[in-house]
Amino acid sequence: MSVTVAHTLDDALASLAATPTATVLAGGTDLMVELNGGHRRTDAVVSVNRVRELRSWRHDPAAATLHIGAAVTYAELAAEPLASFAPALAQAARTVGSPQIRNAATIGGNVGTASPAGDGLPVLSALDAVVHLASLAGRRDVAFAEFATGPKRTVLQPGELITGITIPVLSGYQGYAKVGVRNAMVIATASACLAVDVPGRSVRLALGSVGPVILRAPEAEALAVAAADFEAGAIDADAVEAFGAAAGRAARPIDDHRSSAAYRRRAIEVLARRLLVRAFPGTPGGE
């Protein structure tokens, strides 16, 4: 097996162009599991987690955006200063694996794996992230919603690298909640990210582990926008109930050895309600 350790983006892209069948290695926390388990084989590896461009992030206050390099780790996302720019991503990061995993695992790897259970992904979905791709042939941007085409299937082409993602820095509550059978170090059986854009008067809800890809819940989102008092940060109890039910309807869960479809749908309803109450804790019409 050939292993190339790239230090610059150009190096990485050149190596990938030279060996289009090469596998990209970032933190290796998904890839090594697959290789060791014999579920995947590869003859060539291009390691990208030392590439400076991918290791960095950039806040653009004017545009109110945050660009995060693909090789930024969950440990970095969970800590300041990044945590304040993207609070839900920080919460999601804190649910990932163990400290050892968070030190190695990258956001780019999470996007690359495109598992419906990837914890960073509902956040990227709720925030309408843009995924930046590059190859020697050029660069392109893909809306997060377009990136994954199925479980562990993406639009990524051979020779193409995820260089990073861009998310908006929103003003308003955002939170992530994840159900698993263990209190930490567990794959999500259902998860949800809620993000509120107060000035933009929008509520976004994305659902994980309840479909082939991350799902949005547009009916629930519209319902919340209509019912919420954005100034007072309040919403009435009936709207919370309806929001949960609509979120449940948006889920497309399956039965498998981890859980049942019925439980997953119920969990989504509960998570959606609780997240909405966290976003709008005030009592409607109250002081």
Added chain:
Amino acid sequence: MSTTAPVAAGSVVDPTITGRLGDSPARPDGVAKVQGSFAFSGDLSADGFLWGATLRSPHPYARVVSIDLSAAWKINGVEAIITAADVPGKPTYGLISQDQPVFAAEYVRFVGEPVAAVAANHPDTCRRALEAIVVTYEVLEPLTDPERSVDGSFPPIHPDGNVFRHQRIVRGDTSVTGEVVVEGDYEIGMQDQAFLGLEAALAIPDPGGAGVELYVATQWLHEDRHQIAACLGLEDEQVRLTLGGVGGAFGAREDISLQVHTCLLALRTGRPVRIAYSREESFLGHVHRHPARIWMRHHATVDGKIVKIEARFVMDGGAYASTSSAVLINAVTHTQGPYKCDNAVVDGWAVRTNNLPCGAMRGFGVVQACFAHEGQMDRLAAACGLDPVEIRLRNAMETGDRLITGQVIENVAPVARCILETAALPLPDEPVGGHDGDPMRLPGGAGLTADRSHIRRGIGWGVAIKNLMYSEGFDDYSTARCVLRDGVASLKFATSEVGQGFVTIAGQIARSVLGVDDVVLEPIDTTIGSAGSTSASRQTWMSGGAVDGACRLVREQLFAHVGSQHGIDPLRLAIDGRDVIDTMGDLRVPVAEASAGVTFEETFEHHHRPTEDLDEDGQGNCHTAFAFVAHRAVVDVDPELGLVKVIQIATAQDIGRALNPLSVLGQIEGGIAQGVGLAVMEEIIQTDGRVRNANFTDYLLPTMLDMPDVLVSLIEEPDPMAPLGAKGVGEPPCISSTPAVVAAIRDAIGKDLTRTPVRPSDIVF
């Protein structure tokens, strides 16, 4: 060819370890394990060794039509390929009945059953060779419902039939009925031992194939040797075993897994062969805890006194016998739990199916029985309007009471004291949902699923009786040798150190009996007599008894020597600190001086008292001894999501005597972790005989974050029957902790839960 196989742990003397009985000296293997330098059997190697690998059945039940090895033989680097046709001795093995093929010959009976093995120069070569072996199967409909084995509606899937054992217990007046009657159906899922050190072995053939040496992580060297030798067609003495470093066992290393395969490949190639399982293979390659369905009906007086118990057990033993028949006997004979009961009718079945084979796991049948009888005690409490503590105290067993087998409990039996001392331990001061909003104290933990207002708290109880040592007439013994010279004691035994700490206790015994500081532990191997299995909570009692006996005999020699040198009756001599003293005079000689240049050596076998078989009504003194324990669990539950955080477990355990209090604590905390696991997450899931979660991503074990605070009260009433006064402490912690946690969840949500592990959906729907 030179070999570099490491010797077993603890074979060197560590002068910094000096503790005696009652102290908690450091473990001789402790620092090495923490620093990562301890040689587990997975780390074994020898010059020029080959890698071995196993081809396994993809079908739960199929006829093997043909096996074509031709393509595999063509692969460069393949040195041996063996199948059933290459087993020179007995084609089958097993602990109780030898019904399990070394390699499947005519039929495969579970997914994962070995069909062939290869030895090659590299693991990748092994993998390619396994892929190149073409096995043609005629796939058959699998038997996966144990009830069909009981009712006989499925044709036999093995020449020995589909029932491993049926045992009935009939006691007292079976026509008695109670004023209060409660009944329930209980279900226990399949738990894995999930030891961290995977199965691994290194076999080194003797020149000319006259014998073989095997380094292996196992629980019972001599039993392994006996079964291996039979399959190899060799005499026991031609097979020599040395314990490889063991990373946990919990019952899963009591049966043969890779032992015969490794030896066969080594003998076939004339080279050392090493096999090491992956985690997935480990799930398929060892036996598990029996899943069980249990029905119980308790009859009681209005004030809650049990008058009769009726029960039916069905335990799924999977494809091969392993220890199923003994597990069944443990389960049915513990039907009543630690409570008085004069009348009973119990029917128990351990059956064969095409599911994963089951056998020994910590608790050995009693875990299943206890889950059911403790569920029943709570139902009885509710029916009688009593609280869970009161109902248990009213029925608590005492020394002199009889089991439903008619056997009198002769041991110390402080059941009421276990309950009362547990009740006296403080409840958590932590408010529901934890202090100051630390999310890790809430159910759902890092997932931030809940706020305090969503959480409800519950408290539950579990109390257990557990038999210690082997049962049903087995002449169980352990052997130890002690040599004293120049103030240094050397101990030799074949006791498997699987992490439980026997090597620590052995040194403490020698220091206490002989007044020495330095104890050398010789390699743990088959060059001495059997120590029996490291299971059934038996090694401190059995091998501790053997070490104690050998050391006492040596001490007699020492006293005789000192006595004759000084003209003193040896009966007047005693050990005081590091000296031999005359209890009736002034003589004081350091042991080191008294043993300078002299060698005292003794070997001792400790046997426990005999036991009997059960008769057809399940009557007889089948067990050796008993220990008792109580657990109180406090849980926080999120009822809407079905998530649980176990907050605290309080326990009082009947241990006889704490020979090493820290070790006792370790057993209690570890056992509780395993009990919590069975209560809320650990289960091997099979559909149609196929395992769905043979990995640690989906077979979830509690981590440190899932561990409750554990409060412990040690009940020390030295047992006169135990050689050192100490009862076994390994199994009780994981027995009643599970029902306690489940009872606490029931209490929190006010809902009947009859299945363990409790899944989120069981709470929600």
